[in-house]
Amino acid sequence: xxxxxxxxxxxxSSFGTALRDALAEVDAPGxxxxxxxxxxxxxxxxLDALTPDExxxxxxxxLRDALAALRDAHRELSPRGGRIxxxxxxxxxxxxxxxxxxxxxxxxARAMAKSxxxxxxxxxxxxxxxxxxxxxxxxxxxxxxxxxxxxxIGAPTLAHVAAAVxxxxxxxxxxxxxxxxxxxxxxxxxx
Amino acid sequence: MDPRSxxxxxxxxxxxxxVSALExxxxxxxxxxxxxxxxGLGIARYLAGRGARLVVSARGAEGLAALSAELxxxxxxxxxxxxxxxxxxxxxxxxxAAVQEFGTVDGVVANAVTSNPPVPVEELTEADLDVPFxxxxxxxxxxxxxxxxxxxxxxxxxxVTFGSNAALNGVPTYAxxxxxxxxxxxxxxxxAAEWGRHGITVNSICPVSVRHHTPGLDDPEALARxxxxxxxxxxxxxxxxxxxxxxxxxxxxxDASAYVTGQTLMADxxxxxxx
Numbered sequence: 238x239x240x241x242x243x244x245x246x247x248x249x250s251s252f253g254t255a256l257r258d259a260l261a262e263v264d265a266p267g268x269x270x271x272x273x274x275x276x277x278x279x280x281x282x283x284l285d286a287l288t289p290d291e292x293x294x295x296x297x298x299x300l301r302d303a304l305a306a307l308r309d310a311h312r313e314l315s316p317r318g319g320r321i322x323x324x325x326x327x328x329x330x331x332x333x334x335x336x337x338x339x340x341x342x343x344x345x346a347r348a349m350a351k352s353x354x355x356x357x358x359x360x361x362x363x364x365x366x367x368x369x370x371x372x373x374x375x376x377x378x379x380x381x382x383x384x385x386x387x388x389x390i391g392a393p394t395l396a397h398v399a400a401a402v403x404x405x406x407x408x409x410x411x412x413x414x415x416x417x418x419x420x421x422x423x424x425x426x427x428x
Numbered sequence: 429m430d431p432r433s434x435x436x437x438x439x440x441x442x443x444x445x446x447v448s449a450l451e452x453x454x455x456x457x458x459x460x461x462x463x464x465x466x467x468g469l470g471i472a473r474y475l476a477g478r479g480a481r482l483v484v485s486a487r488g489a490e491g492l493a494a495l496s497a498e499l500x501x502x503x504x505x506x507x508x509x510x511x512x513x514x515x516x517x518x519x520x521x522x523x524x525a526a527v528q529e530f531g532t533v534d535g536v537v538a539n540a541v542t543s544n545p546p547v548p549v550e551e552l553t554e555a556d557l558d559v560p561f562x563x564x565x566x567x568x569x570x571x572x573x574x575x576x577x578x579x580x581x582x583x584x585x586x587x588v589t590f591g592s593n594a595a596l597n598g599v600p601t602y603a604x605x606x607x608x609x610x611x612x613x614x615x616x617x618x619x620a621a622e623w624g625r626h627g628i629t630v631n632s633i634c635p636v637s638v639r640h641h642t643p644g645l646d647d648p649e650a651l652a653r654x655x656x657x658x659x660x661x662x663x664x665x666x667x668x669x670x671x672x673x674x675x676x677x678x679x680x681x682x683d684a685s686a687y688v689t690g691q692t693l694m695a696d697x698x699x700x701x702x703x
Binding site for chain 1: 450451613614617620621622623624625627629661662663664667668671672673675676679683684685686687688689690691692693694695696697698701703
């Protein structure tokens with residue numbers, strides 16, 4: 238019997254739904270994929286006009302959701318070990334104008350994932366991050382990363398992302414944890 | 429962009445992911461340099477076990493004979509060639525052998541490395557720098573150049589190069605080796621940017637698996653000290669060649685990594701998490 242990857246996505250994330258569908262036939266017990274980011278969090282707006290309420294919705298809520306997801310996944314996986322994959326936009330690496338709260342939260346969530354990897358590694362729980370183009374995760378915010386180099390390999394697809402996620406849920410890669418894999422066709426190649 | 433509107437660019441993708449199809453290495457033609465020892469040996473064994481057709485190389489005929497005997501026992505399809513990694517013609521000959529024997533090259537694994545004894549920076553000589561740059565940096569470039577026309581013409585290819593945690597973190601007396609390894613990662617990103625349009629991905633791996641070349645571990649106390657050195661990292665042990673390192677290379681050679689290029693994947697048990 239197939240145990241599909243459990244995909245957790247906050248808010249109304251069409252990307253999360255599509256990723257869940259794409260991974261529906263992957264047999265991966267003991268795996269949780271968390272999609273970090275949604276339309277509301279990735280609302281563009283100038284930094285100088287940012288209100289405390291907006292900061293809470295677009296940065297701190299994203300971090301709180303990520304923390305809750307990691308804790309839930311840990312509770313679920315800790316008896317036997319397993320794999321957690323954080324899926325987030327690449328935009329946190331180069332930064333993105335008009336998206337300051339969101340990309341701040343994304344990088345915070347990635348740091349959280351690495352710290353969780355250090356804390357839970359000995360218990361057999363690997364935590365890795367897959368970074369994808371913002372335009373896939375939140376199409377409405379795509380313009381905020383228009384300054385990036387175009388990908389060296391064509392346009393991004395959901396299938397490409399799903400394939401890379403599968404690589405991290407595969408138990409054969411148990412020696413990889415705390416890693417960040419950028420799946421963007423070579424647009425962001427930060428060393 | 430609607431995340432469901434896939435531009436598959438000629439790849440037979442389906443939204444529902446088939447793991448076995450994406451990661452299938454059966455029949456893939458892969459050149460592995462430095463294949464008779466350590467990480468390279470683990471990769472050769474892993475790939476052979478998954479049905480890849482191999483061109484394996486090393487400097488020493490003796491090690492190559494031992495590997496050949498093992499591949500014969502496994503029933504693997506392979507070609508074994510002695511080659512100096514820094515010799516441009518020898519790298520081109522490896523790719524030519526792959527094309528002659530198997531008709532193509534799907535991937536190259538530029539693993540061969542020659543290192544020299546540790547030297548403090550203030551004592552480095554030109555010869556000290558030449559050793560890793562000739563074998564590792566130039567060897568990587570020559571192998572990539574040799575494979576490029578074949579991969580370009582078929583619109584697909586996978587190049588896997590090797591960086592080092594020692595280079596990323598900085599380790600005293602390893603300046604020459606570390607400089608060479610970082611140079612390789614820079615070349616990797618550049619080639620990725622140049623060759624992506626041909627469907628060729630170029631990625632690095634930074635593996636940590638050192639037990640196989642650490643002397644003195646027959647001594648229980650030395651072994652205990654060695655193992656304690658890994659106790660603070662998330663996966664608290666040295667990397668295993670076939671179980672930890674080779675599967676990451678397998679991913680980078682497979683269709684599952686079709687949209688991953690110019691990247692460095694750490695296979696180090698979470699030791700440094702640099703990025």
